[in-house]
Amino acid sequence: xxxxxxxxxxxxxxxxxxxxxxxxxxxxxxxxxxxxxxxxxxxxxxxxxxxxxxxxxxxxxxxxxxxxxxxxxxxxxxxxxxxxxxxxxxxxxxxxxxxxxxxxxxxxxxxxxxxx
Amino acid sequence: xxxxxxxxxxxxxxxxxxxxxxxxxxxxxxxxxxxxxxxxxxxxxxxxxxxxxxxxxxxxxxxxxxxxxxxxxxxxxxxxxxxxxxxxxxxxxxxxxxxxxxxxxxxxxxxxxxx
Numbered sequence: 001x002x003x004x005x006x007x008x009x010x011x012x013x014x015x016x017x018x019x020x021x022x023x024x025x026x027x028x029x030x031x032x033x034x035x036x037x038x039x040x041x042x043x044x045x046x047x048x049x050x051x052x053x054x055x056x057x058x059x060x061x062x063x064x065x066x067x068x069x070x071x072x073x074x075x076x077x078x079x080x081x082x083x084x085x086x087x088x089x090x091x092x093x094x095x096x097x098x099x100x101x102x103x104x105x106x107x108x109x110x111x112x113x114x115x116x
Numbered sequence: 117x118x119x120x121x122x123x124x125x126x127x128x129x130x131x132x133x134x135x136x137x138x139x140x141x142x143x144x145x146x147x148x149x150x151x152x153x154x155x156x157x158x159x160x161x162x163x164x165x166x167x168x169x170x171x172x173x174x175x176x177x178x179x180x181x182x183x184x185x186x187x188x189x190x191x192x193x194x195x196x197x198x199x200x201x202x203x204x205x206x207x208x209x210x211x212x213x214x215x216x217x218x219x220x221x222x223x224x225x226x227x228x229x230x231x
Binding site for chain 1: 164
């Protein structure tokens with residue numbers, strides 16, 4: 001079974017600074033997808049960024065970028081120029097390829113606090 | 117438009133009640149999901165529908181009964197629930213295409229309290 005581990009229950013960063021959230025996973029599959037989701041206190045889960053395992057290039061979405069290390073099974077999220085609106089619970093998630101409809105396996109989450 | 121809607125937002129029910137949660141999407145997605153999320157925990161997969169057929173059932177108790185009337189709608193029928201079933205129930209949808217980084221889009225959830 002696949003597992004996703006987020007070792008930082010909580011992180012705090014000053015506004016405008018950069019923060020990195022860690023995620024490791026365990027799988028025997030060679031093809032899979034990785035995602036970061038954000039869940040603010042209002043509870044709507046929002047997709048932040050995704051990475052295909054077959055792609056060597058790290059995904060970026062504006063201020064959000066990932067460091068994907070396939071051999072190390074590591075998938076960290078870097079948030080640059082942190083903003084107050086970035087405060088939320090961040091979940092790392094994994095999905096296998098193959099069938100088009102497969103559930104996500106989530107890590108336990110990292111609570112990100114933005115200090116003004 | 118990446119909107120998934122869920123009704124009701126909040127629901128309080130007794131252990132003998134029967135109620136239903138509803139989810140709707142108009143993105144043309146062919147896969148829909150139910151997740152259960154307890155407080156301060158990650159979502160846990162319950163059911164997956166692919167092209168209106170139940171494709172994954174994660175050993176969920178029979179007091180939860182999913183239904184997919186059409187490609188846009190997903191229901192979760194609740195009967196004889198227990199207090200430990202109190203949670204946030206999240207619906208999600210995705211295109212359901214094989215071999216793609218098919219992202220799932222989530223609704224705002226229904227906060228369920230079982231008394």
